[in-house]
Amino acid sequence: MSEVTAEMVQRGRGPTAEEAARRRKVARDVRSARERLTSSIGLERAFDYELLRVYAQYRIGAFLPLVVLACCIAAASVFWAPALMGGAWCAGVLLVVGANTALSRSFLQQDPDALSLRASRRRVIVGEMVQSVAWALLVLMLVQVEAANARTFVMFVLVIVAAVTTMLAATVPLAAYAGLLPLCAATGALLCLSLEAESVLLVGMAVCAQLFFLFLSNHLHASTVAALQSRAEKDAIFGELEQAKANSDEARRRAEEANLAKSRFLATMSHELRTPLNAILGFSEVMKNEVFGPHASASYQEYSTDIHDSGLHLLNLINEILDLSRIEAGRYELNEEALQLAYVVEEGRHMMGLRARAKNQTFRELIDPTLPRLWADERALRQIVLNILSNAIKFTPPGGEITIKVGWTSSGGQYVSVKDTGPGIPEDEIPTVMSSFGRGSLAIKTAEQGSGLGLPIVKGLVDLHGGGFQLKSRPREGTEVIVTFPASRVMDALPPVAEESHAPVRPVRAA
Known part of the structure; x- marks a missing residue:
């Protein structure tokens, strides 16, 4: 079965920009020649x-x-x-x-x-x-x-x-x-x-x-x-x-309409999909745990476990798509508060420890415990840490090592670095990995399948915090993801909130 490319879709919608420009030039030349002849x-x-x-x-x-x-x-x-x-x-x-x-x-x-x-x-x-x-x-x-x-x-x-x-x-x-x-x-x-x-x-x-x-x-x-x-x-x-400006304005208007339609579609489908999905997860968990009695066949329990795991995977995928849609549409609201970056990273490492031990992987931690608090969204910060740790565990082979660093940046901000010893990513595939649903060819062959939305979501959440995202990778040397937060979000660097001071009123005695 032949693959339908973006170019083929564009040709189906109408002439390309180059073809339209060539047609305009031919029409202009024909009109000019006709006027010269007359x-x-x-x-x-x-x-x-x-x-x-x-x-x-x-x-x-x-x-x-x-x-x-x-x-x-x-x-x-x-x-x-x-x-x-x-x-x-x-x-x-x-x-x-x-x-x-x-x-x-x-x-x-x-x-x-x-x-x-x-x-x-x-x-x-x-x-x-x-x-x-x-x-x-x-x-x-x-x-x-x-x-x-x-x-x-x-x-x-x-x-x-x-x-x-x-x-x-x-x-x-x-x-x-x-x-x-x-x-x-x-x-x-x-x-x-x-x-x-x-x-x-x-x-x-x-x-x-x-x-x-x-x-x-x-x-x-x-x-x-x-x-x-x-x-x-x-x-x-x-x-x-x-x-060209008129065409660009029209294309932007259509893109905004398409983005609005996409947001409405995702908002509707998230409700329509989660309702039966919750029932699938609930009943499959009941069947998996044999709440109402043992199965007549042991295969039924295995099938129930597969149904439950697939439902969880689909639920996670829906959540990731919705998160990415909200980030791209600028509708992701940050609930900011004072957080300890080292504590969030340690909590994420503890949550992912079971998966790492299953693959006999070890963590090497270089965390500065004296870091001051960070003004950030806890849910977004936890999702950032979990996504990059999940990728590191996924792409690190059994027996590998994952290095976690948390410390100061040269500009007075804070950073999180996660480096693995996986297969790495070729330089020409890094833009593909950073795109939505994009995965590198070497990673597909050697690691578990994923949705390809983890890194785009991480970058979007980091951008919302005004931070920086950097991906360093070379084939057969591993991959390092560095997330930085600006100095303006470090609590010690924030100016105190000024409060209005009222001088005491002294009573005036009558003469």
């Missing part, structure tokens, strides 16, 4: 909209500087061109700049889901080209002017406008190309006015500078896309973290 620039729709949004913000922010730049250029052109022509040129530039700014504001005010990104991108490209044409018309002023300084001024203006245009339209590369084309054409047209070597050199340098600005614009676009992708990945991670 996009005109090869990016997801969210990236496409974000690039246009950044462009619109750049354009709105550059409105006032461009107006100032156009007015300054028109004012400077008065020195070498008619004022009417400069004013007309400035009015045209301001009209186009204002129209582009209005389109950018309208774009930002619309619902992103209802926008047609292709149409918006076409409007941006056309707007950039028209605006660059308006700036490039500055060359027409040089038709009636022969001054070399005027050509140099216009060339300088065209280079500045090219730099501004490529930087503002960097997030829409086609708009940057469309905006730079009229400016490069206007700069090249200056060669028609003069073919001197100096003019050719200046025009060549101006065109190279404009192309360099276009190169910088492409790099700025790549950096913006990389930043958007990084932000999208970060948002996706945050989304996955939120989903």
Whole structure:
């Protein structure tokens, strides 16, 4: 018969965490690929909209500087061109700049889901080209002017406008190309006015500078896309973290519900099981002791003894499960009082002495009789001692020795140490031994069968007292269990209880 593992149960309940993560990644990749296929620039729709949004913000922010730049250029052109022509040129530039700014504001005010990104991108490209044409018309002023300084001024203006245009339209590369084309054409047209070597050199340098600005614009676009992708990945991670937190909260809620159901089940079943179990124990003890007369067959008495022993074993198992459930649920209440740790250990050793003598085992005691009292729960402390002594007797071979130590810790607390000469536990099996119903492979082969709840109960009770639990074991060298209690539970270390003192009232005599 094949064993049903936790992994198989998890698969039956649904996909594992790794499988769910892989499915989410595949779905995200498919959605991203679908958006890239429907996009005109090869990016997801969210990236496409974000690039246009950044462009619109750049354009709105550059409105006032461009107006100032156009007015300054028109004012400077008065020195070498008619004022009417400069004013007309400035009015045209301001009209186009204002129209582009209005389109950018309208774009930002619309619902992103209802926008047609292709149409918006076409409007941006056309707007950039028209605006660059308006700036490039500055060359027409040089038709009636022969001054070399005027050509140099216009060339300088065209280079500045090219730099501004490529930087503002960097997030829409086609708009940057469309905006730079009229400016490069206007700069090249200056060669028609003069073919001197100096003019050719200046025009060549101006065109190279404009192309360099276009190169910088492409790099700025790549950096913006990389930043958007990084932000999208970060948002996706945050989304996955939120989903994981929601899943964790849901799993914790289900675990709490399951724990509550388990507690209710154990509370109900403990009553339902103990009622018939008490009858089994009582009647089997009557039959075992032959209270109403001897049995007709000697085997009946042996069967009655087996029934009684099995009932006791089942009762102990039920009690251990209930104790562990209360400890794990945090419902184990401590009834603390002042106790002598050495006396509790000695009492436990006396109770387990019969089992040890049956296996010809000996106790070696190193107990400090001067230890002060300990503030602890007597029932829990006795259960701790009995559990670790029971394990030591169980796993120690016949004729072995069990060493019991009780004394001070280095921090001023008290400790109990029980060391046996049994088979020991491999290091990799210690976590299994400390888990509920866990037993080591070597111990199963060489010792009596148990429920595997003794050590978990001991550790839980020790934790309730704020103490420490340590298990040291090596194969064929035995096992040592050390239980420590903090110094705050030693009676000599506890501060005295302060009582309110009332000073005697002296009678006041009347004068």
